[in-house]
Amino acid sequence: MKDIAEFLPQALSSLNSVLSIFKTIGTVFNQSGDTTNTQESLVEATNVLLEAKSKIISAQEEHSFLSSEIDKLKQECMRLKDWKAESKRYARKQIAPGVFAYIENDFVEHLQDTHKYCCNCFDKTVKSTLQQKTKPIAGYKRVKALVCPNGCPDLELLNYSENIK
Numbered sequence: 154m155k156d157i158a159e160f161l162p163q164a165l166s167s168l169n170s171v172l173s174i175f176k177t178i179g180t181v182f183n184q185s186g187d188t189t190n191t192q193e194s195l196v197e198a199t200n201v202l203l204e205a206k207s208k209i210i211s212a213q214e215e216h217s218f219l220s221s222e223i224d225k226l227k228q229e230c231m232r233l234k235d236w237k238a239e240s241k242r243y244a245r246k247q248i249a250p251g252v253f254a255y256i257e258n259d260f261v262e263h264l265q266d267t268h269k270y271c272c273n274c275f276d277k278t279v280k281s282t283l284q285q286k287t288k289p290i291a292g293y294k295r296v297k298a299l300v301c302p303n304g305c306p307d308l309e310l311l312n313y314s315e316n317i318k
């Protein structure tokens with residue numbers, strides 16, 4: 154990739170030099186009143202060079218785009234490596250009957266007091282801390298709801314499990 158990054162501007166510079174020489178030759182022919190086939194050939198050659206110049210400029214743009222895509226992929230690769238190490242510290246646990254969240258492996262506190270991550274987001278390599286709130290629900294006065302800031306469905310529970318699995 155680096156070779157191309159150096160080659161393309163050099164090729165473009167060479168083409169511009171040749172085009173400049175052709176322009177000078179064309180001016181000389183015009184001044185001398187020459188209307189022979191040589192001048193037509195010169196115009197044809199100039200058009201070919203202009204087309205080559207256009208292709209080099211397109212290749213430069215493509216190279217620039219691909220370079221930025223590679224940089225993005227490298228960053229994503231680094232993030233995923235970090236994520237892999239970080240995610241080993243957590244496990245999916247049933248925190249209430251039928252309610253799951255990711256919590257730290259060495260969790261020792263009360264479930265309500267420890268930070269919990271949303272399973273949907275965690276499985277997409279995103280750490281999203283669930284926030285507890287209470288909300289009214291039919292049949293009960295209020296239930297606890299764990300809310301994901303990324304808009305995942307609320308996790309509703311009456312009470313946390315005593316023994317998590």
Ligand SMILES: [Zn+2]
Binds near residue numbers: 273275281304
């Ligand atoms: Zn979520």
